[in-house]
Amino acid sequence: MEELPIRPAGILMQEEFITPEHEAELIRIFQNELEWPARSGRLSLHYGYTFSYKTFGVDTETPYKPFPDWLRALLPPAEPAPPDQVCLQHYPPGAGIPPHVDTHGAYDQLYALSLGAPVPMQFRGGEGHAETVDVELPPRSMVRLSGDARLHWTHSIRARKTDPLPGGGGGVRPRGHRWSITYRWIREGGECECGNERLCDTAQKRKGIEKEYRWKAATDAATTDTQGAVST
Ligand SMILES: O=C(O)CCC(=O)C(=O)O
Numbered sequence: 001m002e003e004l005p006i007r008p009a010g011i012l013m014q015e016e017f018i019t020p021e022h023e024a025e026l027i028r029i030f031q032n033e034l035e036w037p038a039r040s041g042r043l044s045l046h047y048g049y050t051f052s053y054k055t056f057g058v059d060t061e062t063p064y065k066p067f068p069d070w071l072r073a074l075l076p077p078a079e080p081a082p083p084d085q086v087c088l089q090h091y092p093p094g095a096g097i098p099p100h101v102d103t104h105g106a107y108d109q110l111y112a113l114s115l116g117a118p119v120p121m122q123f124r125g126g127e128g129h130a131e132t133v134d135v136e137l138p139p140r141s142m143v144r145l146s147g148d149a150r151l152h153w154t155h156s157i158r159a160r161k162t163d164p165l166p167g168g169g170g171g172v173r174p175r176g177h178r179w180s181i182t183y184r185w186i187r188e189g190g191e192c193e194c195g196n197e198r199l200c201d202t203a204q205k206r207k208g209i210e211k212e213y214r215w216k217a218a219t220d221a222a223t224t225d226t227q228g229a230v231s232t
């Protein structure tokens with residue numbers, strides 16, 4: 001995979017990860033053979049361990065779901081172990097995903113395969129968290145987010161029906177149906193050492209514990225003082 005020569009650092013891409021024929025067959029399976037939730041907007045199906053939107057980690061109450069055959073052929077080949085969690089998402093035209101980082105503590109490296117219509121993914125970070133960079137995700141491309149792009153910049157897809165054409169020459173492109181497959185590996189130990197208190201759940205947790213500890217230490221001291229005062 002080639003790292004894109006842009007900010008944020010750490011976006012690696014392999015275009016044409018599969019053939020257009022393979023892509024068409026996958027989309028046929030997605031449209032005809034899978035049972036999607038009956039609602040509008042972005043839809044998700046989970047394989048392996050299920051992602052919990054409550055804890056933003058692994059859902060321990062849902063049993064492991066084996067990878068179907070079509071998915072087995074699409075695993076990132078450079079990784080020594082298969083992913084622990086795979087999420088297939090369908091974005092109908094107009095659907096997006098709000099700015100976020102995938103939970104640092106729960107998950108290690110992150111890959112995403114794009115199928116169907118192209119879409120710009122927006123990264124935000126850098127100086128004052130105000131830098132935005134649109135990265136075109138072409139169909140059939142596999143992307144790996146590592147380093148800054150994985151940990152210190154958020155990513156999102158805007159919920160809208162048209163996008164400016166890449167290249168900035170003016171003109172717009174209507175959104176089409178897009179599917180993505182996101183691959184995640186559980187981080188050993190469940191804690192991230194990046195220290196980013198704005199974006200890292202581990203750093204936030206540690207800061208919270210520290211705050212709680214300071215509060216507890218302060219109230220303990222106050223209690224001791226009171227008791228001391230009462231006993232004398
Ligand atoms: O659709 C994509 O390519 C990425 C989705 C994503 O960011 C996520 O599921 O965390």
Ligand SMILES: [Fe+2]
Binds near residue numbers: 100101
């Ligand atoms: Fe994400």
